[in-house]
Amino acid sequence: MDTDSFVLPVLGVIDETADACSVQLGLTPEAEGHFDYRPGQFLTLAVPSDETGLAARCYSLSSSPADDGPLTVTVKRTAEGYASNWICDNLKAGDTIRVLPPSGIFTPADLDHDLLLFAGGSGVTPIISITRTALARGAGKIVVFYANRDEKSVIFADEWARLSVEHPDRLVVVHWLETVQGLPTQDQLKAFAAHFSTYDAFCCGPAPFMKSVSLALRELEFPRGRRHQEKFVSLGGNPFGDVEELQKAEATLADADDHEDGDAPSALVGPVRLEVELDGQHYEFDDYTGDKPILEFLEEKGVDAPFSCREGNCSACACMVLEGEVRMRHNEVLDATDLADGIRLACQSLPVTEKLRITYNG
Numbered sequence: 001m002d003t004d005s006f007v008l009p010v011l012g013v014i015d016e017t018a019d020a021c022s023v024q025l026g027l028t029p030e031a032e033g034h035f036d037y038r039p040g041q042f043l044t045l046a047v048p049s050d051e052t053g054l055a056a057r058c059y060s061l062s063s064s065p066a067d068d069g070p071l072t073v074t075v076k077r078t079a080e081g082y083a084s085n086w087i088c089d090n091l092k093a094g095d096t097i098r099v100l101p102p103s104g105i106f107t108p109a110d111l112d113h114d115l116l117l118f119a120g121g122s123g124v125t126p127i128i129s130i131t132r133t134a135l136a137r138g139a140g141k142i143v144v145f146y147a148n149r150d151e152k153s154v155i156f157a158d159e160w161a162r163l164s165v166e167h168p169d170r171l172v173v174v175h176w177l178e179t180v181q182g183l184p185t186q187d188q189l190k191a192f193a194a195h196f197s198t199y200d201a202f203c204c205g206p207a208p209f210m211k212s213v214s215l216a217l218r219e220l221e222f223p224r225g226r227r228h229q230e231k232f233v234s235l236g237g238n239p240f241g242d243v244e245e246l247q248k249a250e251a252t253l254a255d256a257d258d259h260e261d262g263d264a265p266s267a268l269v270g271p272v273r274l275e276v277e278l279d280g281q282h283y284e285f286d287d288y289t290g291d292k293p294i295l296e297f298l299e300e301k302g303v304d305a306p307f308s309c310r311e312g313n314c315s316a317c318a319c320m321v322l323e324g325e326v327r328m329r330h331n332e333v334l335d336a337t338d339l340a341d342g343i344r345l346a347c348q349s350l351p352v353t354e355k356l357r358i359t360y361n362g
Contacts, residue, residue: 005046005240006031010095011070013088016155020076020122021088022062025099027071037065037102039133040126040202040230042316043073044308046098046240047083054098056240057083058314060125060204060230061102062156066136074155076122098240103308103316105360106230108200111138116196118189118213120147120205124155126230127204135167142167143196147176147184147209184209190216197222204230214337224320224341231315231333272351275323277359278305288351294319294326294358295346306360310347317346324356 008031011024025043027035042060049055063072075087091097106126108115111134119127124146131142148154160173174192176184189212193201197220203213210229217227272288276298288297295317298305308316312330321342326349334343346358 005098005100006034007096008071008099010091010093010097012093013091016074017076017153019088020074020155022072022074023059023087023091024070024072025097034101035071037061037071038107039064039066039129040107041102041104042106042126042230042308043071043102044100045073045083045087047086049082054240055083056309058308058316060104060106061129062125064129064132064136066133074122074125076155100240100308103306104230105306105316105318106202106204106228108134108138108202109361112140113138114140114196114199115142116193116199116201117142117144118147118201118203118205118209119144120209121149121153122155123203123205123209123230125204127202128156128159130202131163131171135163135170140170141199142171143199144171144173145176145184145189145192146173147205148178150177150179184212186212186216186219189213190219193217193220193222200226200228202228202230207231211335211337218337229338271354273355274351275355275357276303276305277361278303279360288356290351292350293329293347294349294351294356298346305346307347312345312348315345318343319346319349319358319360320344322357322359324351324353326350326356327352 006028008028009026011026014022014024016022040060042058044056044058046054047057059073059075061072062074063069075084077084077088108130115130115134117127117130127144131144134140134142146154154175164171164173193216201217201222203210210231214227214229271286272290274285274288276283283303285301295305295307306316308314312328313332315333318334321344326344328345328348329350330348331345334345
């Protein structure tokens with residue numbers, strides 16, 4: 001078993017809507033200290049599977065580190081989603097489940113900033129965690145745009161109402177219902193966001209919704225440092241695997257690298273100067289040979305760089321290239337807009353130039 005994963009007890013499962021539930025997790029003595037988290041981060045759960053042994057899935061934390069409540073993830077069923085349906089149908093208080101510690105960079109750098117939060121459907125999960133935490137620990141104003149199919153689909157409806165009543169001077173929540181107003185268009189999102197052009201924007205939800213929000217914010221010239229999106233796809237591999245399994249996965253990626261992307265620049269093998277900004281710290285290295293992904297090199301140097309799947313299937317390790325160029329072995333989550341903004345996946349990136357400067361600070 002991967003020593004970074006922990007078997008946690010299930011304290012309870014709460015039905016939020018007809019197709020969404022919240023799973024409350026407890027901490028064992030061994031897990032204490034490994035599950036401190038920032039609002040907007042996620043957990044990776046190992047869901048049992050008859051076909052593959054387990055299905056690794058990422059679910060955002062809906063709980064807040066600002067209160068004493070249990071560690072909680074919220075899961076919405078998808079029509080063909082094995083893991084989400086298994087969790088909602090099978091997990092109950094008294095069960096246990098394997099979990100990786102919190103990860104992800106979809107989190108405000110400063111809780112005192114004014115926040116513009118966009119959520120679509122189950123994308124509300126990290127958004128409510130950010131809202132709860134900013135209200136408790138920050139001083140800024142918070143505006144939430146929450147889109148759903150209909151009133152019955154609104155997750156945390158009572159909680160949103162309670163928070164709005166308790167913080168009328170700081171929190172505004174706008175519910176957009178498709179059955180009443182239709183799907184929000186890019187122009188409508190732009191008109192809404194225009195009133196909050198100095199806020200830090202965060203968006204999580206279905207891909208078309210996030211794309212519309214992103215384009216609307218870009219039209220309003222929100223700088224890249226104030227635009228944040230959270231993206232997930234199903235993980236194809238096993239981040240819970242033992243060392244031999246991980247080595248086999250890396251060998252497969254290396255072999256694929258030899259046969260794909262023939263027009264892409266070749267990775268550089270030789271001395272590379274690497275500069276990294278992470279959590280307010282600055283790191284410089286002159287001994288990076290470029291023969292392994294950035295994430296792996298940073299781990300060897302003792303740098304606590306973010307990651308989850310290691311396969312290019314989630315955005316937990318996303319960084320921005322400020323200087324130089326890299327080649328990614330695999331990418332299932334970054335779109336053309338992300339790439340144009342210089343965002344890359346550190347777990348898949350190999351240097352192409354002799355100097356490379358990256359930041360994880362947004």
